[in-house]
Amino acid sequence: MQTGDTELIRAINRFHVLDTIRRFEPVSRAAIGKRTHLSRVTVSSLIATLLQEGLIHEESDETTNSGTRGRPTNLLGLNPNAAYVVGAKLSMHQVFLIVTNLRADPLARLSLPLHPHQLVPDAIVALLDEGVRSVVALAGLKLGQIAGLGIGLPGFIDSKAGISHWSPILAPEPKPVALADMVRRRLGLAVTIENDANLLTLAERWFGECQENDNFVVVMMEAGIGMGLFLDGELYRGQHGMGTEFGHSKIDRHGPRCRCGQYGCIEAFTADYAILREAEKIIRTPAAHEGADDTAEAETRVATVVRLAREGNVALRQIFATAGEILGLGIANLINIIDPAKIVISGSGTRAVDLIEPALRAAVAANTLAVLQNRCEIIFHDQGDEVWARGAASLVLQALYRKPWTPASGAEIAIMPGTTARHQKGRP
Amino acid sequence: MQTGDTELIRAINRFHVLDTIRRFEPVSRAAIGKRTHLSRVTVSSLIATLLQEGLIHEESDETTNSGTRGRPTNLLGLNPNAAYVVGAKLSMHQVFLIVTNLRADPLARLSLPLHPHQLVPDAIVALLDEGVRSVVALAGLKLGQIAGLGIGLPGFIDSKAGISHWSPILAPEPKPVALADMVRRRLGLAVTIENDANLLTLAERWFGECQENDNFVVVMMEAGIGMGLFLDGELYRGQHGMGTEFGHSKIDRHGPRCRCGQYGCIEAFTADYAILREAEKIIRTPAAHEGADDTAEAETRVATVVRLAREGNVALRQIFATAGEILGLGIANLINIIDPAKIVISGSGTRAVDLIEPALRAAVAANTLAVLQNRCEIIFHDQGDEVWARGAASLVLQALYRKPWTPASGAEIAIMPGTTARHQKGRP
Structure with a gap:
């Protein structure tokens, strides 16, 4: 039980000082005191510790003090190089790795192909081992300088x-x-491992389009349709850490069979395999297999379908319009049930945004309750591969900014004063 | 900004002491100290204040001390009469009022008919004024002894x-x-006003089937289908306090028109008006109007349909089976998206539980993702009218147990030490 004592007070005050620096950097000690209502002595003491830990840095403000007397005002900011982390994204056909700092600057990246026979735990772990060592070397760093590794992958992931x-x-x-x-x-x-849609959601919160939003949804269109929920200021993981399966919510009682074995799922209309299934009825390409090894091939073939639709094939255009309508219906249901401030649609599936967006927005309008109309902003925002750097950096920031009065989160990555100092020394 | 100071520490410690008493009453000072890890001095000081405020009471424990020496151990418990509140439920055809204490014991109740011409703000307020004064008098109390009034009503309610x-x-x-x-x-x-499904959700949390659950959903079957979401230990209200419209989520792309004007809503299959619309095709009763004044009449007619179905009318039984299937499909979507520990189905619509439950459970099983199968408990739990007493008491408890480190909630009801003492004196 976290009862009130002086240690907790200090942790709470530290959180507020650090949070103020992050949000308003560069910022003076006086401004921090004003914003936090903490005494000068308390602020100075906490800042001394944070400087010693290397989490923040200080620079004299030439602008403000030119022409004035007295000591120059020193401004404080977050030290982006206080920690380096590696982000990894596991997809069906590749492992993507990226080294980054606290500001999510990409320092090095690496993509390793993943073959079907490697889709077993031991081979994945071996590939990650090799990949992390290589990408860290590419960044000119040593493994000892890395504060943590954040891995995003599809599936039912208990991050904690x-x-x-x-x-x-x-x-x-x-x-x-x-x-x-x-x-x-x-x-x-x-x-730290995390469902890929959740990692993407954290990236939107810390570095993306939802930095000011406490309630938002990220819909991730990849081979399947994933989702991340950010509710009341926290990532929502469900009772068993396994919910938010938007792609398998049902919007058509009499709909087609999904590869999950059930009927009328959103994915059964909108996932790559569903687009190809319908396209084959029109352009007579060889039948697609739905196995794991075909993901890369499927992506290429979807790209062809997208191109032909853009060139004017009306029947193919209709496939995307239907996918957009179904996705819009599902999104309207989310708005009706969850009332978020924003919905971000992300992932490689957004490559066909021009083909799906009109039908999607029409379906949202037609199926959102009157009182909720136009209250939720829907945006398309694909961040590309760098989003996994942002996701990994978010895991560190999340650990760093853990509110002292909440229960411990699942994030494994933490910055220890000692190791941070070592990192800084290790960095030329 | 809530920074750490001695006042906050005391508030945090007070919360933990009060929470320990509520959860483990009757409980000794020593046991409280053990559970909270607070010093004897701190515990004694906080308990003295709580006793003075009348929030807790003390009784000597005859059992434990029989035959032992030393001072008798006094056990502490929550004082159920520390506050009296009135709960009000506004329905289409009546205002139901109930007086209760902190333990949700019903002290008096009153039901006032509501006529169609009264469905305007001024008339509702006048009726509430009259009703509250009457029910408080019935309970042998004076208005000055009432800590607050909690009103539940259907619709889009910004409680804050x-x-x-x-x-x-x-x-x-x-x-x-x-x-x-x-x-x-x-x-x-x-x-405090609150959406009726939310009030029901709070009642389940404080007095009902979900006292140990941090993630649960309450589906309320009344004239319409309402929902309350309790996520990560808090009532979830959405960005605009207006979400959780489960009844208007769409589960059939080609479904019938709902009275909201859209198509394929859950309510379009399961609400009273939808049941009657289908029943009329079979038993040729006069066509039902869907206006507000017909709610009471509709309830009577649904009761007739339920009776005939129970007596064996196969076509009528099928209407309820379809309603159960649709509701099960919607519930499976909730499980897929939200991953709750429990779903409670409540409200007067559960009167036909025998007719809808088999199809409902079959649809849940058929549409819940494999990995989430059997992880969410689904129960039918109708608390009757007393649930509104529990809801009103919950609002007080929620204000009383507001965690000191979270932002202020919308609950208006609060117990002031001064007024509490007065209440006690006022009560013979």
Whole structure:
């Protein structure tokens, strides 16, 4: 039980000072005192500690003091190089790795192909081991300088326990896989695993379009349709860390069979495989297999369908319009149920935004309750691969800014004063 | 900004002591110290204040000390009569009022008929004024002894602002109605208004089936289908306090028209008016009007349909089976998206539970993703009218137990030490 004592007070005050610096940098000690209502002594003491830990840095403000007397005012800001982290995104056909700092500046990146026979835990862990070491070297860093590794992957991920309950990347493993532990043992790094849509959601919150929003939804259009929920200022994970399966919510009682085995799922109309299934009825390409090894091939073939639709094939255009309508219907349901301030549609599926957007917006308007009309902003925002750097940096920031009065989050990555100092020394 | 100071520490410690007493009463000072890890001095000081405020009471424990020496151990418990509140539920055809204490014991109740011409703000406020005064007198109390009034009503209610953006009860008023303020001015009481499904959700949390659940959903089957979401330990209200419109989420692209004007809503299959619309095709009763004045009549007619279905009318039974299937499909979507620990189905619509439950459970099983199967408990729990006493008491408890480190909630009702003492004196 977290009862009130002087240690907690200091943690609370530290949070507010650090948060003020992050939000208003560069900022003076006086301004911090004013915003936090803390005494000069308290602010000075906390800042001394934060400087010593290397989390913030100080620079004299030449502008303000030119021509005035007295000591120059020193401005404080977050030290972007207080921590380096590696972000990894596991997809069906590649492992993408990126090294970044606290500001999510990309320092080095690496993409390793993933072959179907590697879609088992041991091979994935070996590939991550190799990939992380390589990308860290590419960034001119040593493994000891990395504060943590954040891994995003599709599936049912218990981030707190570091366990993947099910992921297409770790198939055919039917049992839960303690992925975070396995990677940690190989690399000796703090490792956090997270559902890829959740990681994308954190990236939107810390670096993207939702920095000011406490209630928003990220819909991720990749091979499947993922979702992240950010509610009341926190990432929402559900009771078992496994909800937010937007792609398999049903919007058509008499709809087609989905690859999950059920009927009328949003994915059964909008996922790559569904687009191709319908396209084959029109352009007679060879039948697509729906297996894991075909993801890359499917992407290429969808790109062809997109091109032909853009060139004017009316029947193909209708496939995307239907996908947009179904997605819009699902989004209207989210608005009716969750009442978010914003919905961000992201992921490689947004490449066909011009083909799906008109039908999507029409369906949202037709199916959102009158009282909720036009209250939720819907935007398309694909950040490309760098989003995984932002996601990894977000995990660190989330650990760093953990509110002292809330229960511990699942984030493994943490910045220890000692290691931070070492990082700084290690960096030329 | 809530920075750490000694006042905050005391508030945090007070919360933990009070919460420990509520959860483990009757409980000794020593046990409280053990559970909270607070010093004997701190615990004693806080308990002295709570006793003085009348929020807790003390009784000597005869059992434990029989035969032992030393001072008798005094056990502490919450004082159920520390506050009296009035709960009001506004429905289309009646205003139901109930007086209760902190333990939600019903002390008096009153039901006033509501006529169609009274469905305007001024008439509702006048009726509430009259009703509250009457029910308080029935309980043998004076208005000055009432800590607050909690009003539940259907519609889009901004509880924090005390405003009804839209409610069938306040129709045809198209503008927002500052209902809480209007009632407060008439009665001189602290007034909180709340969407009725949300009030029911709070009642489940504080007194019902979800006291141990941090993530649960309440589906309320009344004239329409309402919903309350309790997520991550808090009532979820959405960005504009207006979401959770489960009844108008769409589960059938080609479904029938709903009275909201859109198509394929859950209500278009499951609400009273939808049941009657289908039943009329079979049993040729006079066509039902869907206007506000027909709610009571509709309830009677639905009761007839339920009876005939129970007696074996196969076609009528199928109407309820379809309603159950649609509701199950919607509930499966909630499980897929929100991953709650429990879903409670409540309200007068559960009177036909035997007719809808088998199809409902089958549809949930058929449409919940494999990984989420059997992880969410679904129960039928109708609390009857007393639930509104529990809801009103919950509003007080919620204000009383507001965690000191979270932002202020919308609850208006608060217990002031001074007034509490007066209440106790006023009570014989």
